[in-house]
Every structure is written in structure tokens, then in C-alpha cells.
Amino acid sequence: MKKIKIKIAQLGYIPFPISHKRITKWKSDLFDIDTTVDQYTFQMDSDIEFSGYSDHTLEKELPVQTNFDFLITITNVPLQDDFYARRLSHNRIVISLREVSDILRKENINFENYIIRNIYRYLFVYLMYGNRIPLMSEKTNFTHDDTRGCIFDFNSNKSELIYSLDKPHICPECKNKMNGKAHEKVPEYIVVKAEKEIKKIKKDVYIKLMDFVKQNPLLSIIITFLTGIFMSLLSSFLYDILKIYLLKF
Ligand SMILES: [Zn+2]
Structure with missing residues (x-):
């Protein structure tokens, strides 16, 4: 398989440091992340409660990318239906740190781990749906409601995101789903490679030591x-x- 080309962007101001380099320098045999992170400012006012942005408005805020397979945009505003990620047209995904940043900070988890975990999640979504990111309005079945520490956990309770941000895995049920019965088949070697790579999404050693002392x-x-x-x-x-x-x- 040809490596998937991914672009990262930031939409709006993020009031805490997030290392773009740590994300763009992530090594993978499955995808390449462009080294430049595009920065966009909001041109329109928020249009949903809690100063959030609907998919409709986000569609207009972000340009369509043609040189990349999909775009991951990091923001800090609330998203529609209180989701932490939304899928837009033209293979664009918006991931919000709103609320999530507090949860991650409390657990000493890097914000970058959250973005990288989601890159793998949407890489599989892209492959399962025939090299495209399906719209939110499409019926999809790539997540499960219970939290298993799997990259396909739905995480309606955002505080449970932490279970798939330190050495996450792909659960047996999700591996079965990739056999092509419900959507496009994902070659097994890609799953094996991804499983190996996502194990590297983990807390830093000194954080692990601090956790050990606390516990x-x-x-x-x-x-x-x-x-x-x-x-x-x-x-x-x-x-x-x-x-x-x-x-x-
Ligand atoms: Zn799963």
C-alpha cells in the first residue's frame, strides 16, 4: 500500500502549548504527515451553545485540501453534539481539545498522544470506507459504545479517552470488522503494523514513575x-x- 498522506492544521487559538513537531515527526510505515502545520483563524462567530461551532460553519472555515489524503484539524472549541471529533466533507476531520485537555492534564497524558491515536483511528476509517472519510450523516459502524482501550472506543464519556491513550490496541471485534464484510477489507499486514506502532503511543517514562509513586x-x-x-x-x-x-x- 502506498503511504497515506496526512495534513495537520490548527483552527483558532489554543491557550496551552501543544507540540506540532511531536505530531509531524511521528514515524509510521503507513502514513506520512506533512511537516508544515497550517494555521487558520475563525472567520465566523460560533453558532451553537457554549461558543461552539457546528459542522455547517466548520465546513466554511476550513479550505479543501487536494494534495493530501485527509486533513486533521486541531481546535479548542466545542463541536456539534458535544463530540470530540467531527467528520466533514472532502476528507476533513476536526478534533477538539475542549474538556479533553483538562482530562489529559489530570492524567499526565500528552495532548499529542490524543491527536496521534486519532490519526490511526481515521487512517482505518479512510481505508474501510474506500479511501474516503464518511460524513457524519452517513451510517457508520467503526466504533463500539463500551470502552476497551481500543482506538475505536466511542468515548461518549470523554474522561474514558484516557484508556486508549497509553499503549492503545485494536480489539478482536474491530479486527474482525476489517475483514471486509461490512465495508472495504483492510489488509491484515496493515492491522499488524498499526498495532505495533500504536503501542508507542504511551506516557513518558518520568510520568510513569510519577504515577507509580502516586499509586x-x-x-x-x-x-x-x-x-x-x-x-x-x-x-x-x-x-x-x-x-x-x-x-x-
Ligand atoms: Zn475495538
């Missing part, structure tokens, strides 16, 4: 204490060795 405070104190004793014994042993060595000369 096991007593054990962490004991480990710190024993490490301190071990280090002091080791340094005194090394000092004695060095002293003996220096006295010889």
Missing part, C-alpha cells in the same frame, strides 16, 4: 530508602578500593 507511596518510600543505603554502601566500597589503589603508587 504506591509506601513502596516508593521503601525503595528510596533502600536505594539510599545501597548507594552509600557502594560509594564507601568504591572509596576503599580507590584508597588501596592510590596507596600502591
Whole structure:
């Protein structure tokens, strides 16, 4: 399969740092992300409650891309029906950080993991629906309502997004769906490759350490204490060795 070409854009101001580089530099055998992130400002006022934007207005805010297979646009405004992602015409997807950013911050999950997880999700949607992103009005069946830590979790409760943002997987039912019965068949090697790659969507090591300390405070104190004793014994042993060595000369 030829690598899928993906463009990333940002729509509107995002009041916290998000590393575009971390997203565009993501290495994949399945897709290439353009290194330039296009920035767009809102030209129209919000048209739904809580200063949100409907699909109808977003359609007009974003240009149609012709050089890429699909466009992922990051924004921070509420989207229609309180979804975190909306599919627009011409293979354009809008992903919002509204509410999600607080959930991720609380769990020490990178915002970029959220975007990359969704890139894999929409890569499969694109392949399953015949190299196109289906509109929201189309009947689709690529998600499941229960949360399984799978990239196809529906996540009506946004706080459950966290389960598919640290080493997510593709659940057996979703793998079965890709056999072509309901839509286009996705070659097995693509699923295998994607599964390998999405395992790299994970929390940073120091965050994992912080989580461990939070979950096991007593054990962490004991480990710190024993490490301190071990280090002091080791340094005194090394000092004695060095002293003996220096006295010889
Ligand atoms: Zn699944």
C-alpha cells in the first residue's frame, strides 16, 4: 500500500502549548504527515451553545485540501453534539481539545498522544470506507459504545479517552470488522503494523514513575530508602578500593 498522506492544521487559538513537531515527526510505515502545520483563524462567530461551532460553519472555515489524503484539524472549541471529533466533507476531520485537555492534564497524558491515536483511528476509517472519510450523516459502524482501550472506543464519556491513550490496541471485534464484510477489507499486514506502532503511543517514562509513586507511596518510600543505603554502601566500597589503589603508587 502506498503511504497515506496526512495534513495537520490548527483552527483558532489554543491557550496551552501543544507540540506540532511531536505530531509531524511521528514515524509510521503507513502514513506520512506533512511537516508544515497550517494555521487558520475563525472567520465566523460560533453558532451553537457554549461558543461552539457546528459542522455547517466548520465546513466554511476550513479550505479543501487536494494534495493530501485527509486533513486533521486541531481546535479548542466545542463541536456539534458535544463530540470530540467531527467528520466533514472532502476528507476533513476536526478534533477538539475542549474538556479533553483538562482530562489529559489530570492524567499526565500528552495532548499529542490524543491527536496521534486519532490519526490511526481515521487512517482505518479512510481505508474501510474506500479511501474516503464518511460524513457524519452517513451510517457508520467503526466504533463500539463500551470502552476497551481500543482506538475505536466511542468515548461518549470523554474522561474514558484516557484508556486508549497509553499503549492503545485494536480489539478482536474491530479486527474482525476489517475483514471486509461490512465495508472495504483492510489488509491484515496493515492491522499488524498499526498495532505495533500504536503501542508507542504511551506516557513518558518520568510520568510513569510519577504515577507509580502516586499509586504506591509506601513502596516508593521503601525503595528510596533502600536505594539510599545501597548507594552509600557502594560509594564507601568504591572509596576503599580507590584508597588501596592510590596507596600502591
Ligand atoms: Zn475495538
